[in-house]
Amino acid sequence: MASAIQKIALNVSRDIPFNKLVLSQSNVRRVKAGLSIEELARDIERRGLLQSLNVRPILDDAGVETGTYEVPAGGRRFRALELLVKQKKLAKTASVPCVVREAGSAILAEEDSLAENVQRVALHPLDQFRAFRDMLEKGMSEDEIAAAFFVVPTVVKQRLRLMTVSDKLLDIYEQDGMKLDQLMAFSISDDHDRQLQVWEIVSQSHNREPYLIRRMLTEKTVRASDRRVRFVGLEAYLAAGGYIMRDLFEADDGGWLQDPTLLDRLVMNKLQEAAEQVRAEGWKWVETALSFPWGHTRDFAEIDGTPVVLSDEEAARLTALHSEQEAIEAEYAQEDEFPEEIDTRLGEIEQAIEALEERPVSFDPGDMARSGVFVSLDTDGTLLVERGFVRPEDMPVEPEVDHDESDGYDDAIDHRGDGDDAEGNGREGAPDIEPEEEDGLKPLSDRLLTELTAWRTLALRDAFAANPHIALTELLHSLVRDLYWQVSGVDCLEAYVREIPLPVHSPDMPGSLPAHALRQRNEGWKHDLPEDEDALWQWLDGLDDTSRLALLAHCLSFGVNALHESSHGPSLARSVRERLARAGRLATALRLDLVEAGWQPTVENYLGRVTRARILEAVRGARGNEAADRIAHMKKGDMAQAAERLLDGSGWLPEALRTRNVAGRNAGEAGTADMSDNPDAVAAE
Known part of the structure; x- marks a missing residue:
């Protein structure tokens, strides 16, 4: 019993x-x-x-x-x-x-x-979400719910954001099939079908990190920080019916725009409106594009405009601003820093002075009738209007001159500033993407080497132009070599500069630090040049030595050529090798550092263009074997994305961009980089 x-x-x-x-x-x-x-x-x-x-x-x-x-x-x-x-x-x-x-x-x-x-069990986040949802449906506001549970409204918004996640994914999370941070990553999109597609992909992969889920859900979207968005404005995009994806759980830099086609249409419409306003000024032609290729003005002559003179009222205003600026700086000359309100006022004064000193330019109507304008989008999201360019066929015909009696010279080389292109439209043809099945440390493609060395050439020009002493040394070296080692020509001086075009380049090059510095320097000199040849000679003759050397370095920089070129035949191959060797010597003398110049490896400019072995070699050299081993199992596309994050801030450079004897940029030294320098990249893995 x-x-x-x-x-x-x-x-x-x-x-x-x-x-x-x-x-x-x-x-x-x-x-x-x-x-x-x-x-x-x-x-x-x-x-x-x-x-x-x-x-x-x-x-x-x-x-x-x-x-x-x-x-x-x-x-x-x-x-x-x-x-x-x-x-x-x-x-x-x-x-x-x-x-x-x-x-x-x-x-x-x-x-x-x-x-x-x-023995108390914390409430499951999903139960909390459902409770908040029920209270919301019964009439309580998000703020009232937050106040009732002594949490900030953001917590309630985050929990309620889970309402955008597919019920099937919520069930998987409830059964411990995924982690909370993965579920939160799915809340960035309300497309349930796409959410399920992404989960089906990542659930079969070793990599289920939230960053990967977010990237897959946003890969066909546009960042709110994109220059196109800054140009048209989020309000205009939303008013046109566009939708923005937001991430309440991570910093999203304003979110993602889901309709790139709508955005591009709005951008082009706004550019066309601006172009019509410019056309009404009286120009012969106006060309409009999201961006133009690097060097698109090279084959055009450029007409000069006359800056509009300050009015009496504007001149008085400018004088008053300068006086106020000088008074403030004198008053706080002994202080370590300005008080916040004074610093703010100085910023306002500087902006006002800049607005007054950057004068609009007027052009002769006759010149405008044969000239045109390029209208595009600048790298910072502002309108870029380049006025006063003349096509070769519209140039006035010069009368023939009896050269036997001439004591001058026939042609003047006009080095105009290159245009801007943040999209890489100057690149000819499609990028040479390495097939997935190809691997190993095979040589870099000719196109990729050309793009890398175009970057190096641009940075080398900037460093060259900023160092008159080395520029003069290089010029004298060339002249002495021509005089003593080669047969002299029939002209009185066979020294000239031929601008080397850079039609093949990566998208990030036009907005780089060297490109900006060269444009600024070129515009400064062009602003100071006299109008005719005789006046130019007199002006050059009267310059002080420092200015003469600086101008010499600037002019010579247009002829710097450190480009790799595909070679066919031993003679051309030898010429390219000799050129690159001399460019290397020049880079060493200038202590050229491409990291300081702003180059860093991205999927678009390097990592997506080389084999998996090259990617792993870069990560191993910059972050060590452990970091490389963690991404070795990935497919090439995912590996390139992960490597971009790992290499961010590491200072790693491909061999084609390294300069001998520049500290920390050689292959052996790059591998000593500490993983702690890039915690975000480590966490992402």
């Missing part, structure tokens, strides 16, 4: 006046955590006490109950009630529901206190 199961008896529950309760020293909670006592008191004031206190009778020396009780479990609730009593919101004798442990129990008070805290 089976023995009867002994039934347990639960502790009695009774209401005890608050002034008969004291906090037990056996309460194990010592460290403050979670809701504050003040917040808990406000919650009890609003909702009442949702959970009884656990108490034990206090005995006197004879073992007799004294009528008072200690509270070993529920100390925070006790303190919240105590605060309400002090605030006179609760009577001292108010009844408090308590579960009473009998006197002399074998269960220690510390055990009760520990059990109540340890």
